[in-house]
Amino acid sequence: MKKLTLLPLAMVLVFYLVSCEGITKKETKRINTEQTGYSFERIFVVEEGCSVDTLEDCTHVLLEYPVFEGEKMKQANSFLNHRMADILGFGDAESDSLVDLEKAAQNMLQDYREFKKEFPESPQVWNVRMISHLIYEKEDLVCVKMVSESYMGGAHGSLNVSYITFDTTTGSFVHLFDRIENKELFLSLAEQKFRRKRNLTPEENLEKAGYWFPDNKFRLPANIGVDSNGYLLHYNPYEVAPYASGPTDIVIGFEELKKE
Structure with missing residues (x-):
């Protein structure tokens, strides 16, 4: 499998902002690679009235992650899906089903609206960004680097890096x-x-x-x-x-x- 050259973040945001209407602006876009092994999916949910220039002042969620094809990699897709859902506070440890990440993102925005109703004078702006890309593809291994940046209240935000490696013959996580x-x-x-x-x-x-x-x-x-x-x-x-x-x-x- 070859590495996918990702679109610059600003280009992604512009596409989503001009493509969506409503209380929240959202779009899911699958981008095929030259290989058939995987593609990338992006989900972007943002409050109405925002633009790229004011994004830092708007509550939003941006997810960008690989989706592997084939029955063998279902476990890998589930692992990544639940990792992102957990960060959004929408995970279910007892469920093996994939989480609707768009719904999870919208749920986070709804939580923010409820917070603003209770504390209308608060200057807080919540956001979650999880950007993942493949950094290694060789033999029976594929390694995903996931960078998650979030702020949902508190003294400061959170920035975490995760390396997630899978066995491509089974889809299982590799230590x-x-x-x-x-x-x-x-x-x-x-x-x-x-x-x-x-x-x-x-x-x-x-x-x-x-x-x-x-x-x-x-x-x-x-x-x-x-x-x-x-x-x-x-x-x-x-x-x-x-x-x-x-x-x-x-x-x-x-x-x-x-x-x-």
């Missing part, structure tokens, strides 16, 4: 660390790179330095992805440090893991 042959070397490289990123010496105590590693024991992030350069490790805010510390990104090249 990449399970596929690493030399796990000890992988962990050692990850800790070395984390310390360098955070300007910590090899001997410095992680807990005393303000990082959330119980008993000073380094651990991998929840998010491990893969691209043509190697393995991608991403610590989201609040994962091992306060929000103000920001995220931490680490790359472990394939060649580094071949060293004895």
